């Protein structure tokens with residue numbers, strides 16, 4: 325047995341209070357409906373174990389994942405019956421797994437409807453396509469007798485361009501409203517995060533925010549309501565003095581014109597900090613430290629002139645205000661979240677964590 329490793333040099337601080345506040349804000353904006361929570365892709369990279377309990381405790385009662393492989397981790401925190409699997413049952417094994425664990429498959433085609441009924445059926449959701457042409461039944465297929473045999477909890481559709489002002493939003497809303505009349509579903513659900521910002525007409529009975537829960541701002545209307553949730557930090561692993569004329573990193577793309585104190589930081593593209601961050605700055609107690617040269621797999625080199633006392637082990641803040649980080653890098657806010665690598669150690673702040681640690685020490 326190896327001893328436990330020393331603390332990680334990358335940490336991802338999750339503000340659970342901000343996450344809970346974001347869910348409550350989106351839930352309020354979803355009235356007269358309620359907000360669920362998209363928790364696919366490990367809660368957009370931020371960690372199911374950190375995020376799902378906070379969402380549940382805030383009041384979320386409906387959870388959406390994409391893959392069947394994502395169900396178990398979420399079901400460790402919430403009832404399996406509150407989880408819907410967007411990718412649906414694409415074979416018998418998935419249909420049987422759904423029946424065994426009690427999560428709801430989202431039926432995306434007539435073939436899947438038949439498969440679900442053959443496996444024994446039970447509560448399911450139905451996705452109808454109103455224009456994104458990805459998953460979902462065609463509108464005309466909703467009238468198929470197979471669909472009438474399903475036990476439909478929620479009728480879903482998905483907006484293609486809710487983050488933009490496009491006529492397609494109204495067209496999808498109108499078509500979805502008509503389709504709702506054709507199917508005896510307990511609930512209807514159309515809006516993602518951006519769809520919620522389009523106003524209460526889009527809220528239906530249930531919304532499915534993902535991005536905005538985790539601090540993303542897909543439309544300006546949400547800017548005041550959404551707080552940053554993810555705060556990545558990386559440790560300094562070495563400081564050194566760069567001499568005038570010396571270069572930094574692969575391909576020597578930066579050359580110092582004067583003696584410059586530098587800090588080598590434990591953060592690279594293998595951690596999701598891609599080369600498009602070159603030219604940006606990280607921060608130490610609010611002082612900007614520009615990145616010098618290329619981003620390496622495991623390292624970036626910073627100009628530490630603004631923090632002359634910087635030492636090995638000091639924590640550097642990665643600027644992860646998502647709208648700004650997206651503008652700086654050209655990556656989408658979704659990509660910035662889901663790309664964060666496996667070397668980050670999750671740290672949680674907020675009441676939920678404090679309550680847990682108070683209990684542990686009591």
Ligand SMILES: *Cc1c(COP(=O)(O)O)cnc(C)c1O
Nearest residue numbers: 362482516517518532533534535
């Ligand atoms: C991912 C996803 C969502 C969440 O979308 P956001 O834009 O992150 O709010 C909602 N519905 C479906 C079908 C999705 O695939």
